[in-house]
Amino acid sequence: MKTAVVLYTSDLRLHDHPPLRAALATCDRVVPLFVHDRAVERAGFAAPNRTAFLADCLADLDAALRERGGRLVLRSGEVADEVGALVREAGAVELHLAAGVSGYAQARERRLREALRGQGCALHAHDGVITAVAPGAILPSGRGSGHFAVFTPYLRRWSELPPRRAAAAPRVVRVPEDIGSEEPPRRSAVTGTSPGLARGGEREARRLLTRWLRSGLARYEDTHDDLAADATSRLSPHLHFGTLSPVEAAQRAREAGGPGAEAFVRQLCWRDFHHQVLAARPETATEDYRPRHDRWRTGRDAEEEIRAWKEGRTGYPVVDAAMRQLRHEGWMHNRGRLLAAGFLTKTLYADWRTGARHFLDLLVDGDVANNQLNWQWVAGTGTDTRPNRILNPVRQGLRYDPEGRYVHRWVPELAGLPAPRVHEPWRLPAAERARYDYPEPVVDLAEGRARFLEGRRDDAP
Numbered sequence: 001m002k003t004a005v006v007l008y009t010s011d012l013r014l015h016d017h018p019p020l021r022a023a024l025a026t027c028d029r030v031v032p033l034f035v036h037d038r039a040v041e042r043a044g045f046a047a048p049n050r051t052a053f054l055a056d057c058l059a060d061l062d063a064a065l066r067e068r069g070g071r072l073v074l075r076s077g078e079v080a081d082e083v084g085a086l087v088r089e090a091g092a093v094e095l096h097l098a099a100g101v102s103g104y105a106q107a108r109e110r111r112l113r114e115a116l117r118g119q120g121c122a123l124h125a126h127d128g129v130i131t132a133v134a135p136g137a138i139l140p141s142g143r144g145s146g147h148f149a150v151f152t153p154y155l156r157r158w159s160e161l162p163p164r165r166a167a168a169a170p171r172v173v174r175v176p177e178d179i180g181s182e183e184p185p186r187r188s189a190v191t192g193t194s195p196g197l198a199r200g201g202e203r204e205a206r207r208l209l210t211r212w213l214r215s216g217l218a219r220y221e222d223t224h225d226d227l228a229a230d231a232t233s234r235l236s237p238h239l240h241f242g243t244l245s246p247v248e249a250a251q252r253a254r255e256a257g258g259p260g261a262e263a264f265v266r267q268l269c270w271r272d273f274h275h276q277v278l279a280a281r282p283e284t285a286t287e288d289y290r291p292r293h294d295r296w297r298t299g300r301d302a303e304e305e306i307r308a309w310k311e312g313r314t315g316y317p318v319v320d321a322a323m324r325q326l327r328h329e330g331w332m333h334n335r336g337r338l339l340a341a342g343f344l345t346k347t348l349y350a351d352w353r354t355g356a357r358h359f360l361d362l363l364v365d366g367d368v369a370n371n372q373l374n375w376q377w378v379a380g381t382g383t384d385t386r387p388n389r390i391l392n393p394v395r396q397g398l399r400y401d402p403e404g405r406y407v408h409r410w411v412p413e414l415a416g417l418p419a420p421r422v423h424e425p426w427r428l429p430a431a432e433r434a435r436y437d438y439p440e441p442v443v444d445l446a447e448g449r450a451r452f453l454e455g456r457r458d459d460a461p
């Protein structure tokens, strides 16, 4: 009887799961394991919204395994210690897991190799689980940098790769009976979650994907930037926790076809793009990808403005709507993320790390690669080829929320004020302005712009 351990991390699914398939192909019994990682908690990364969503994912994975004769084994502690102990307990000869992408995941893999040394258990790290294309699988020609720094050439090469076919879920998973498990966490036990938080789990991910392909994808190219239409897939938390395989998402979208499919697959490529940057430059989780020698603002004024930004009361309705959506749902529309992050880093000229941290505290899809590198992209310290562009929140509002419906939904104080005036309430005549209990702008846009351009001594290449 050969036994394997399959270590689940950000890949909480049965469909299209190369580590589980490989383990089932070579071993008679498999221990599907998830470790509540103490290091993640110590790093302050276990935000309530993600903790609650994770509880759903684990419950659903356990149920799906039980339907196949197995179950999920839960432990908590330091991952390498727990895996080492379980390998001994189960007499496992193989450990399968998804290859790590972030600096943390890479270090975890090294620690696992050390923990298994001399135990007669081979470690297999599988690519194409967390991302569709593994970081480093395609490299820019003629350069030794080890990653693509510009998206378009990456997209070209990424699109040329013959995609792997997504695999079905296994029908039977045999788990040794004598392996103990901790009690599963319950979503309802998590406090401080957003009231409109989405539900997690592979079943939910597959339901959403099917619905999206049937009724959302065809309109995606035209509507993905429309804030009020809310016409994006909302699959990001499922891609983050791996309840949906990015390979399968891309494959099924391509099968559905049309311009919406291409636009959607392109976004999945953005996801891979940021992951390959992070894998090559793990320090960019906290440091500028391209240092711009910014003199980010500090001090009391800046702190008060940052607080107003976090609370959704900057006086710029579309920014406030986006920030309130984040707090209410633990999720924000991509256009909202762009303009809210642009407002913080350019108009308020506050350090991108402050905003990225706030997003990570609330986002259910909060992800080191996508969050930190998108923040850097917006702040102009990352891979954007136009680092000093400044998004004007009024123009953004008029363009992406032309009827003001997004603002009306999230800033009810302004619900009676029609577009286009809802995007510039400070311009109303005083008597009319007094009818709305809504703050004055925390900063003048022209002043913010001048301050940013003066503070940024952009001597980067």
Ligand code: FAD
Binding pocket: 224, 232, 233, 234, 235, 236, 237, 239, 240, 264, 267, 268, 270, 271, 272, 274, 332, 333, 334, 335, 337, 338, 341, 359, 363, 365, 366, 367, 368, 370, 371, 372, 374, 375, 378
């Ligand atoms: P769709 O438009 O349906 O796109 C499909 C999928 O493609 C998404 O689920 C996501 O996995 C991927 N994707 C889309 N846009 C991007 C992008 N710009 N970069 C990388 N992947 C993308 N995304 C996260 O998953 N986690 C984050 O922590 C995160 N933080 C962000 C912070 C900022 C400042 C910005 C500007 C963007 C951030 N994004 C992040 C990217 C993007 O906003 C979200 O992925 C998207 O809004 C999720 O909604 P959706 O699933 O409906 O996306």
